[in-house]
Every structure is written in C-alpha cells, then in structure tokens.
Amino acid sequence: MSKWVCKVCGYVHEGDSAPEKCPxxxxxxDKFEEKKEAKAEEADEEPSKWVCSVCGHVHEGEEPPAKCPVCSVGPEKFNKQSGEMTWAAEHVLGVAKGASEDIICDLRANFEAECTEVGMYLAMGRVAHREGFPEIGVYYEQAAMEEAEHAAKFAELLGEVLTDSTKKNLELRVAAENGATLGKVDLATRAKKANLDAIHDTVHEMARDEARHGKAFAGLLKRYFG
Structure with missing residues (x-):
C-alpha cells in the first residue's frame, strides 16, 4: 500500500492511488504526490563520519573535508568511522602478569616505595609549614601527589591490589575500611592504657576517618549497584 501526500496541506492518504479529493x-x-519508501530510508540514513587521525575532529559528509578546520591536515588523514567504535590504545590492568619473578618483585617494591613517599612527603610538608616555609610545604604536597600517581600506575601494572571491576573494588574497600577502623580503635585503646594520649587522639581520629570512608564506599556501592 502506497502513501500519498497532499502538496497543499500535507495530509497523508494510504491506498493504491491518490484520493479523488483531499478531505x-x-x-x-493531481495535487497528491506518492511518497516513495526508498526516499524515506534515504532521509533517515545518517551521514558518514570522518575522524581526523591527528586532532580527532569529526566531519560529517559523503567525503572527508579538503582540509581539517582544526589542524589543517589534508583529507588523507581522515578515517571513515563505521561499525562499532574501537579504541586504538588504552590502559589495561595487570599487564605485568606473566613477567619474570625479578620484574614482579621490583614492581612490588616500587609500588610500596611510592606509597611510602606519599605519606613521608606530606609529613615533611607539615614540618615545613610549622617551620614557616609554606612554599616548601606546598611543593612537598605537590611531590606527594606525583608519587601517588606513580603508585597508582605500579598498582595498575601489577593488578594485584585492585580488580577491573568498580563494583568489586568498592566491595573490597568497604570490607577493608571496616577492618582498618577496628584495627585503629584497638591501637588507640592500647595507647590510651599506656597513657600515650597524643597517639591515642591521632589514631582514634583516623579510625573515624576510616569509618567515614567505608560508609561512603558502601553508599556508592548501594546507589550504583543495588
């Protein structure tokens, strides 16, 4: 069954031929025009997408542009995007798995060293602030964040202290923070009994921090994964 469109008012009639009169x-x-299905499909067809391999600019059209409007390269640098999108490069967790034992041991040692430096540099920064060298303290803080990034990359290479599942990572950290809270409370209690008030106060406050972290992770786990 064909569709006939009135060129005057847009009314659509379905049938083998146009109606004698537009209702x-x-x-x-004579004022009706047959609507071809092929034309409808052609109208719905999305234009081709061409991606610049230099800067990533996306051009829509039958052909790539003569010149990229962003980085000015020619059409030969454009790739037609078709099918499911793939990524030419990305980070993968645990790429060091299967490496020789000496490589693994050194990666683990570097991970632990970087984690140690984070805490050490932040503590050194606090010393610098107290001594009246705030700019030195601020640089220690910046260096600590860079060491933290190094630690994160070693952790990714090893793939031992985390998984490639955000849900699983949250589950693991909820349990870990819960255990850390209990451990710090135990330490703080023993310090209190030994009249080490400064240690008790600091560690007990850390225990509260761990509990806050764990409850936040638990909330996110419930919100995103049920």
Missing part, C-alpha cells in the same frame, strides 16, 4: 483542503488527486 482536509479539498484539492483533487
């Missing part, structure tokens, strides 16, 4: 505006069959 909306009253014009005759």
């Amino acid at each position: 909306v505006c009253g014009v005759g069959p």
